[in-house]
Amino acid sequence: MDANLIVFIILAVVAVGSALGMLLNKNAVYSALFLILNFATVAVLYIILGAPFIAMTQVTVYAGAIMVLFLFVIMLLGAEELAGATKIDWQKPAAVVLGVLLLAELIVVIFFRETVFAEFAELTDFGSPAQIGRVLFNEYLLPFEITAFLLLAAMIGAIVIARRVRQSPSKRES
Amino acid sequence: MVPIEYYVALSAILFMIGTMGVLTRRNAIIIFMSIELMLNAANLLFVAFARMYEALSGQIFVFFVMTVAAAEVAVGLALIVAVFRTKHSINIDEASTLKG
Numbered sequence: 001m002d003a004n005l006i007v008f009i010i011l012a013v014v015a016v017g018s019a020l021g022m023l024l025n026k027n028a029v030y031s032a033l034f035l036i037l038n039f040a041t042v043a044v045l046y047i048i049l050g051a052p053f054i055a056m057t058q059v060t061v062y063a064g065a066i067m068v069l070f071l072f073v074i075m076l077l078g079a080e081e082l083a084g085a086t087k088i089d090w091q092k093p094a095a096v097v098l099g100v101l102l103l104a105e106l107i108v109v110i111f112f113r114e115t116v117f118a119e120f121a122e123l124t125d126f127g128s129p130a131q132i133g134r135v136l137f138n139e140y141l142l143p144f145e146i147t148a149f150l151l152l153a154a155m156i157g158a159i160v161i162a163r164r165v166r167q168s169p170s171k172r173e174s
Numbered sequence: 175m176v177p178i179e180y181y182v183a184l185s186a187i188l189f190m191i192g193t194m195g196v197l198t199r200r201n202a203i204i205i206f207m208s209i210e211l212m213l214n215a216a217n218l219l220f221v222a223f224a225r226m227y228e229a230l231s232g233q234i235f236v237f238f239v240m241t242v243a244a245a246e247v248a249v250g251l252a253l254i255v256a257v258f259r260t261k262h263s264i265n266i267d268e269a270s271t272l273k274g
Binding site: 004005008012015016019020022023028031032035038039042045046049050051053054057058061062065066069070073074076077091092094095096098099102103106107110111126127131132135136139140143147150151153154155157158159161162164 | 175176179180181182183184186187188189190191192193194195197198199201203204206207208210211214217218221222224225228230231233234236237238240241242243244245246247248249251252253254255256258259264
């Protein structure tokens with residue numbers, strides 16, 4: 001068993017374990033922290049896969065910005081501990097059955113297919129920030145610009161939706 | 175190198191856990207986090223296959239997925255805050271006013 005496989009197995013166990021922790025934890029804050037651990041583990045996998053820039057983006061954008069937003073909203077709403085009582089009795093067993101079916105289907109698709117995947121090749125500077133930038137600003141310039149509009153629309157939309165609507169201009173809600 | 179099947183399997187398991195989160199949990203924020211987990215599983219596959227075919231487009235797509243995820247989180251959390259203001263709960267079973 002070579003070192004790469006051992007590292008991969010450790011990372012995979014941590015990733016799946018933290019994902020399960022996120023799924024099963026009653027407290028939403030702990031769930032968010034488990035998800036941050038999961039994102040960090042996947043970032044390490046990105047580095048192994050020759051994508052250092054994506055790994056950095058993963059840590060700053062996902063584990064940083066997005067999860068801070070999550071934690072902020074959880075604490076703003078005081079929604080750490082909510083009763084998990086569901087009104088539909090058969091929902092949980094049905095969900096478990098469907099999830100196991102999905103996993104079985106994915107396993108069949110992955111391991112019992114006709115085509116064979118190629119081996120990984122040795123790389124030099126594949127996925128370096130310079131190369132990413134060259135591809136992003138040459139081939140994908142238009143989508144890149146469109147994402148700017150997407151982010152602007154999302155920002156304005158979030159502000160409009162979350163804004164407190166005042167009934168009358170003189171009377172102010174606390 | 176680890177064979178790519180392992181990455182595909184790991185991604186499938188993470189995706190399945192995300193699906194289970196959406197199906198079983200009733201807390202809207204946890205459901206949101208499960209969706210992020212599913213997006214992340216897809217991203218892992220993008221990077222793995224980009225490495226396999228040595229095509230940088232796969233890595234570029236991860237950036238776009240991250241952008242969409244960030245936009246989605248901003249709008250979605252704003253929606254959750256708005257729902258919480260009117261219903262004083264983020265249990266999605268209680269957000270059933272439109273049900274006939």
